[in-house]
Amino acid sequence: MSENKSNYDASNITALEGLEAVRKRPGMYIGSTDSKGLHHLVWEVVDNSIDEHLAGHCDHIDLVIHKNNSITVRDNGRGIPTGMHEKLQKSALEVVMTVLHAGGKFDKDTYKVSGGLHGVGVSCVNALSIDLKVEVHREGKVFEQEYSKGKPQYDVRQIGETDKNGTNVTFLPDPEIFEEVIYEYEILAKRARELSYLNKGLTIVMVDERQPGKKGEDGKLETEYKTEKFHSEGGLKEFVKHLDIARPSIIAEPIHVIGRDDKENVEVEVAMQYNTSYQEHIHSYVNNINTREGGTHVNGFRRAVTREFKKYADENGLLDKLTKQKISITGEDFREGLTAVVSVKVPEPQFKGQTKGELGNSEVTAIVSQKMGEVLKYYLEENKDQAKRIIDKVIIAATARHAARKARESVQRKNVLAGGGLPGKLSDCSSKDPNISEIFLVEGDSAGGTAKQGRDRHFQAILPLRGKILNVEKAMEHRIYENEEIKNMFTALGVSIEEKEGQRVLNIDKLRYHKIVIMCDADVDGSHIVTLILTFFFRYMKPLIEGGYIYIAAPPLYQVKKGKKSVYCWNDDERNDAISQFGGQDDNSIKTQRYKGLGEMNADQLWETTMDPDTRILRQVKIEEYLDADSVFSMLMGDEVPPRRAFIEENAQYANVDV
Numbered sequence: 001m002s003e004n005k006s007n008y009d010a011s012n013i014t015a016l017e018g019l020e021a022v023r024k025r026p027g028m029y030i031g032s033t034d035s036k037g038l039h040h041l042v043w044e045v046v047d048n049s050i051d052e053h054l055a056g057h058c059d060h061i062d063l064v065i066h067k068n069n070s071i072t073v074r075d076n077g078r079g080i081p082t083g084m085h086e087k088l089q090k091s092a093l094e095v096v097m098t099v100l101h102a103g104g105k106f107d108k109d110t111y112k113v114s115g116g117l118h119g120v121g122v123s124c125v126n127a128l129s130i131d132l133k134v135e136v137h138r139e140g141k142v143f144e145q146e147y148s149k150g151k152p153q154y155d156v157r158q159i160g161e162t163d164k165n166g167t168n169v170t171f172l173p174d175p176e177i178f179e180e181v182i183y184e185y186e187i188l189a190k191r192a193r194e195l196s197y198l199n200k201g202l203t204i205v206m207v208d209e210r211q212p213g214k215k216g217e218d219g220k221l222e223t224e225y226k227t228e229k230f231h232s233e234g235g236l237k238e239f240v241k242h243l244d245i246a247r248p249s250i251i252a253e254p255i256h257v258i259g260r261d262d263k264e265n266v267e268v269e270v271a272m273q274y275n276t277s278y279q280e281h282i283h284s285y286v287n288n289i290n291t292r293e294g295g296t297h298v299n300g301f302r303r304a305v306t307r308e309f310k311k312y313a314d315e316n317g318l319l320d321k322l323t324k325q326k327i328s329i330t331g332e333d334f335r336e337g338l339t340a341v342v343s344v345k346v347p348e349p350q351f352k353g354q355t356k357g358e359l360g361n362s363e364v365t366a367i368v369s370q371k372m373g374e375v376l377k378y379y380l381e382e383n384k385d386q387a388k389r390i391i392d393k394v395i396i397a398a399t400a401r402h403a404a405r406k407a408r409e410s411v412q413r414k415n416v417l418a419g420g421g422l423p424g425k426l427s428d429c430s431s432k433d434p435n436i437s438e439i440f441l442v443e444g445d446s447a448g449g450t451a452k453q454g455r456d457r458h459f460q461a462i463l464p465l466r467g468k469i470l471n472v473e474k475a476m477e478h479r480i481y482e483n484e485e486i487k488n489m490f491t492a493l494g495v496s497i498e499e500k501e502g503q504r505v506l507n508i509d510k511l512r513y514h515k516i517v518i519m520c521d522a523d524v525d526g527s528h529i530v531t532l533i534l535t536f537f538f539r540y541m542k543p544l545i546e547g548g549y550i551y552i553a554a555p556p557l558y559q560v561k562k563g564k565k566s567v568y569c570w571n572d573d574e575r576n577d578a579i580s581q582f583g584g585q586d587d588n589s590i591k592t593q594r595y596k597g598l599g600e601m602n603a604d605q606l607w608e609t610t611m612d613p614d615t616r617i618l619r620q621v622k623i624e625e626y627l628d629a630d631s632v633f634s635m636l637m638g639d640e641v642p643p644r645r646a647f648i649e650e651n652a653q654y655a656n657v658d659v
């Protein structure tokens with residue numbers, strides 16, 4: 001390798017200029033330099049290993065988080081080529097590691113994750129690492145090269161012999177680039193789990209050297225460090241079961257479709273099952289990349305589901321009841337309670353849509369629809385009892401949708417007839433400007449009364465809600481529109497549900513307040529009510545969350561008093577600090593005042609601590625991860641108890657514990 005001693009030729013200069021550009025504007029290449037961008041680095045490397053798996057050369061990936069937050073990705077793929085790159089006159093390995101977009105596999109016949117949605121290549125990871133070392137096992141030899149901020153520290157060198165193949169990349173993200181270099185185990189584990197479902201047969205082993213391993217029954221560590229193995233033989237079938245862990249299924253086993261179209265070289269895999277919930281959950285992937293906005297593969301899937309179930313139901317006279325009641329059936333009815341994962345492998349995927357999260361390749365619709373059709377037809381004929389259960393559920397969905405529309409129209413019509421009358425319980429503000437107007441949704445009439453006295457009536461409205469509001473996760477839709485508290489929220493907020501092309505959409509054009517503040521007691525019951533209200537917003541008024549209009553108020557837990565001085569405290573640390581500042585004890589004769597409920601504060605106190613824009617704390621509600629939010633709501637509000645208990649136990653440390 002001494003013949004390519006670093007003579008500073010043209011190719012070197014372009015390579016360095018390329019990597020310099022990445023360091024100057026990292027956000028352009030990896031999205032951001034916060035925790036998201038930091039974790040993205042890992043996927044840039046892992047995606048290459050997955051590509052090796054898709055090409056049939058790799059079945060094992062190790063992913064190690066070291067003590068100093070450096071990362072090792074080790075695979076048993078072909079290994080990055082190490083021969084001389086003719087044009088650039090240096091090792092292909094150095095080219096892949098230092099030239100932007102050079103990571104490319106040169107054949108078009110394989111599916112690629114890298115070069116897909118993010119795919120900026122392993123050279124970007126190199127540019128953004130203070131240290132990176134690559135080791136390649138290939139053709140009987142072991143090669144290595146090290147870099148700092150993307151610059152090779154020596155030419156590629158052979159360091160030994162081997163009977164294995166594969167690539168081993170260890171990198172330490174540059175602390176000058178990233179806000180914080182701390183890897184979160186759960187973020188990495190979640191994607192590793194997803195990848196193992198999407199690529200059945202592939203094993204991903206995660207090791208976190210910052211955490212000790214699990215203790216066995218003999219009290220000894222089973223592994224030195226925290227270790228988890230992700231492997232799925234059942235693939236998407238297991239994925240769907242995992243997604244529905246908190247939702248009871250109505251069929252015995254998921255329906256599993258695996259097929260390929262040789263002409264277009266497209267692979268299709270789908271697993272689906274129906275559960276007792278009312279929501280549709282379709283997750284879709286192209287070359288292992290999540291397509292949040294769906295696309296042609298999802299369209300093909302939906303088309304086949306509607307067509308095949310409808311045909312089967314028609315042919316067997318199962319829809320006669322509906323026809324008699326003049327209720328027509330829509331595609332949506334076939335998807336109530338449906339959980340599905342649709343995964344396709346496409347050689348040259350085209351991504352479109354706002355966030356490039358939608359598959360555009362038009363040939364894929366017909367391919368998915370046809371493969372699905374064949375399997376569904378067969379399934380329905382062979383599993384008449386399961387088919388009946390599904391069709392019964394569809395009939396209930398259609399009937400409920402019909403009833404819901406009537407209930408909704410009646411509520412909305414009544415409002416119009418009543419001159420758009422506002423709910424009697426609402427104490428409205430005097431301002432009519434939504435930009436400055438706020439509404440407090442308050443737990444209980446008595447706290448509502450205090451809030452009404454304490455508020456600034458110019459811009460703050462109060463709507464008291466009676467006790468626990470309806471759990472919308474369990475109720476049929478039409479019951480929701482009949483519920484007094486929910487009707488009040490619709491009319492007070494000035495929003496309505498409309499139907500556009502058979503889809504229900506929330507019209508927020510006439511939203512009357514741009515801050516909607518949920519104000520409940522700071523105890524277990526209060527948190528439960530917050531969760532109920534949030535579930536309602538998530539399922540029926542999601543645009544309000546997405547628009548950033550929903551907030552949660554934070555009333556204090558304690559008041560500590562000494563003489564004429566008093567302070568409010570929001571947690572135990574603050575309380576202990578306050579007590580020691582007051583000389584070791586507070587002299588209040590009832591001891592530290594622990595607010596048991598909003599109602600225990602007087603109007604002035606409530607204003608001062610919780611409602612005054614100058615001093616209050618409001619937490620804005622955001623949907624960080626749609627998938628997570630969705631399963632969390634199903635888990636917290638649904639029927640299955642064991643996963644809820646597990647979730648609460650896992651997260652109890654984050655919750656306010658009532659004392």
Ligand code: 0RA
Nearest residue numbers: 048049077078079080103104105167
């Ligand atoms: C370029 C070409 C080939 C494979 C790779 C790069 C490759 C990159 C990485 C990164 C991590 N693991 C990797 N494994 C492979 C094709 C190799 C061939 O044609 O033999």
